[in-house]
Amino acid sequence: MFPSLPRLTSLFNAAAVRELSTSAAQPKARMLRTNRGSLRSKLVLALAAMFLAILTVNEIVGHVVISPEFMVLERSSAIRDAHRVRAAIEGELEHFKDLNQHWATSLASANSADWNNTNLLWACIVDSDGTTLWLHGQEFDSDPTIAKLLQLVATSTSNKQSNDNSNDPSGILRTENSCLAFFSASPIPIANPDSLSTSPASRQLMVGRKFTANFLARIREQTQVNFSIQPPKQPNSSDSMVLWETADALMVEFPLPCVPIADISTAASSTSDASEAAPQPSSANIFIRLPHQIVSRADHTFSLARNLFILGSVSAILSLLLILQFLVVSPLNCVRDHFNSVGVDGATPSPLALDCDDEIGDLSRAFDAMIKRLNETQQQLSDASQASGRSEVAATVIHNVGNVLTNVNSLIDTATNRVGTLRVEPLQMLACQLQEPDGSPELMQATPKYLEGLAIKWKSDKDSLAEILATLNDNVKHIHDVIRDQQKYADHKIEYRTVDIASVLSDAIACCEARLNENLVRVAIIGDPNMTAIGDASLLLQTIINIISNATQAMTHSQPDSRTLTIKLTQNSDDLHIAISDSGCGMTPETLARVFDAHFTLREGGTGLGLHFCANTIKQLGGSIHATSDGMNQGSKFVIQLARPKTNSPHPSDTAATTHHRVPS
Template identity: 25%
Template sequence: MNLRLKILLTLIAVFSLYVVIDAAIQQLVIFPRFVSLEQREASQNLYRCQQAIQRDIENLDFFVHDCAAWDDLHEFTADPTRRVGAERYIDTMFRDTNLNLLAVVDTDGNVLHRSFRNVGDSEPLDSVVFPAVQWPLTHPLLQHKSTDGPPHSSSIGGLLMTEYGPIQVASRPILRTGGLPPINGTLIMGRFLDEKVVKSIADQSSVAFTVTPLSVNLTPQSNGSITPQDRDVPIAITEIDDERLAVESMLLDITGQPILRTHAMVYRNITQTGRVAMRYALGSLLVAAFVVLTILLVLLQSIVISPLTHLSDRASHIGETGDLGVRVNVRRSDEFGNLARHFNGMVDNLADTQSRLIELSRRAGMSDVATGVLHNVGNVMTNVNVLSSSMSNRLEQSKLVGLKKSVDLLRANEHQMSEFLATDPRGQKLPGYICQVTDHLELEHLEILQQLQSMSTNLQHAGQILESQQKLATGAQVIESVRPKKLISDAIGMLQASLDSHDVTVSVRCGNLPEVRMDRGKVIQVLVNLIANAKDAIKDIDARNREIEIDVTLSETEELRIEVVDHGCGITPENMEKVFSSGFTTKPLGHGHGLHYCANAARQMKGSLTVHSPGAGLGASFVLSLPKNSVPEAV
């Protein structure tokens, strides 16, 4: 994952987390405030409708108060002779004020006047709530004596349930002008709380307001509580759907008993507005986040990512190609500018160091090659010494001494040669002995010639090794076409005397493979080292198992594969990785240069040298793999 993607994902994660937290705050903190506000507003709407009913009752009470202080009404209740004129006035007032109830009751509960009918209807209505003849003194509208304060301030008003529905009523004591006693009776007025009134209230308050009468006792009795407005009535709020709320409560009658269920349906404008506002807020937040994210990415791209990408590309190019001529072009005075300058300085130092290392490596390579050359020449000289020692021993044990004695004997008897050969027992045996010695000397001559030829071959190989070193030092390379079988034969021939001295046999499996092109001298040096190591690994085991196996094949990929196998001392696991290291050896008199040279030579010829061993005492297998056309690399 590149830096740009990491920064992008990090910024997206941070902004996403912020958006989620903001949305959670809106949903868990802000939106409940809208809901609470909406519920308060809904309760307030229902309360306003109830207050409208209460205001109607208060207005009715003000009117009753004015009428109850009318002197003619006071005289009407005190003097029956004046009732005819007063009743006409009362009837006119009843019609003009759209009342449904107007009653005048004396202090004993006797009904002096009672008008109870629908507006526009002349037929009176019967009711147990408002009797036509006698009202019980316990009627709640007659309880002015039980109220506190002066008589003119006594007021009883509220709701009562009748057979025809709820009615708004107000009651005042009948006094003289100025509210002076005595109380001659009670004036009661009322209007039905019908659908028309409820609709008018709903229209005024812009609320879908309705009332539902409850089943109550229609013979109200006073229980001493005539101020139900002081009681708190609970309000129930129910969600109808996402757009509407239902608000319910109750209205109490004069005695404080529930009489009406009030219901208001309120549209959820506040929460809808809150949702819209929250959506706009969330949308604006997302837009702002996108804009900020885009600006940050653009700034990061130009300020941070582009210089880092440029620096990374230059570093990758140097790492892939090794071209230390590349420089970073960042002309800035900030940290990236300092980094670019330090990077360029580091590359300059690396270039200088590389130049010195190349020179040191070349010298070290030449030193390693020289060490390998000395090692290989040492191997050749060992073979020459073995051949020389063998020939010296052969000459010391030669039959030539016996032949010389025979010649001396013949010379001593040269004047009587015939008699000596015929009669002397020594002379008689001498011809046969000379023939035997001659045959033996002839065989000895052939063996010495072969050993001299082998010595000559080893000396020629030593010359080739030195010549190869000179060519390597001057950069010259000699590629020859050779047959693999001849390569193996030449390598074995150089070591034949040493192999014979340790009773080691070599079995070669090599078909009629075609010629290959490679550095013959270098390949023979590698093979001589491998065969010599194999010989040293098996020279101390049972003579019957002293065998080296060489298997030569040509793979389908045109790769020459030479495997040298022995069944000797093997290699321990801890030494497997150190086999080809310079200076590593397990031989008492070894120097550790042979296999190191072989591995380097194989790499120079674009090949490889590998080793496998099951473990100590289980033998080892070295595999030299070379391309069919092997062109060595310069050191």
């Protein structure tokens, strides 16, 4: 009934040879050219990307590192200019104080002071009692600011120690008519202090000089800084320096060492030192405007360097491309054409005629050596392929037979359990009692009825055992069909016939009946099973058995009342679809992507050949198969698509009938 072992070996060899011949018959189909761009274009893109990266880094360095450093340098230069201007004005103030002391000394020696050509606004002698003798500019006597200043000088005169000139009032102030002026007060020495009843330091000479345009021009020339004196624009303290930027220049603002009116009033009403008073807003600030020369020159220099770098880089890239075209791209094109002629067009291998002593020449010589080596190993590869083919066929046969043997074992266990439940002992006891001479009449009367019931029970057991043995016989026949179908596959003589789908589904459920019953799986068929398709009934039966076995295994950990195997049948004018769904553990997207790969399995002890066989078989029958799942614990679905036979009769519409199958326990 079964083929012998030598016959199976010959079948395996035939399958391997057929597989090799099929692979060799389509060499060009497996060596498709894929145009992914030339080496030259890739080099251009790589160099362009590198060039853009360098430009990007260059711009980032320019804006993040260089420009801020030049701005700091420009601000430092502006601060130095501001300090230089302030020092020059303070030096002029010290010079004016010295000049005032000279004038005071001249008055003490009865020499008349020369007020001409000194730009003095006023000159007066102030006594400690507040008496003022105007020598020049008496019109300022009505100026409130000058009046407060005279009061300050009188107060300092009364508190002044003899020959102490360190705290002589001096500074810069703004008069009532907004005129800026230096002022200074110096004590007038007394030639013969013994003849006087008052203190020698009781009088002071207080003078004021206007800020003239010539004075400001001289300071600008001396400091080489262009500045102006204006009312404050930025809120600041009396000693702070403020920098801000405009569109084309850097502005520096700092206060003049002016004595505000509030300070004069405070000093006049208190004997405390003026330097300890709280700072007051300045009445005049110095403004320095510095054009962005450093930053603009730096930007210009940086832009020039960048343009030269771009020009040099483009020239270098073009030169490099020409060199690569001559030294690399052209020889590689020759190598590529030769490889295509041998590998794709099937030309006879011949040596590469490249006059190169570099790595490309080494590549051509290595190619010749590779062709020689490939010819030597081709036979070894053929032998290995045959052995691999025999192993693949043997593994497939073992897997399919193993599925059937699993059902056979379940049927044998069921039959054994049924035989163990046969009630033979009570019948033996009845026979012993009937053999007794003094048997009771009631026993004799009840015996026919008991025997009748026992006969009915045994008949039911007989029918059940007969059904199990019939199913067992079908499974044994299916093992024979597996080996016979493998012979067809090896000989490449599959006969395509019209397959009755109802018969295939019935046989598949019957073969898996014991295992379905053991796992409490409910089978539901949706649609009219009376459909036909083009294919091989035995191969389609093996495929459906494989899918049902996997689905049953996937539902072993589900709740017993939710274990349902659904087979849905649909058809259209050309195709028939068999969708087999389970309520098992489901599959992840990663598992779905490899579910039909050979030797891929997530089940311990699995071979990974069942679904791989299904995919190959359905493809061999001219159909297709695919799997879907909504995720873990969401079940899985396998859909088989087969061609329908071509008939002139109208196609019946899909029905919605549902048939439920439950294996009786």
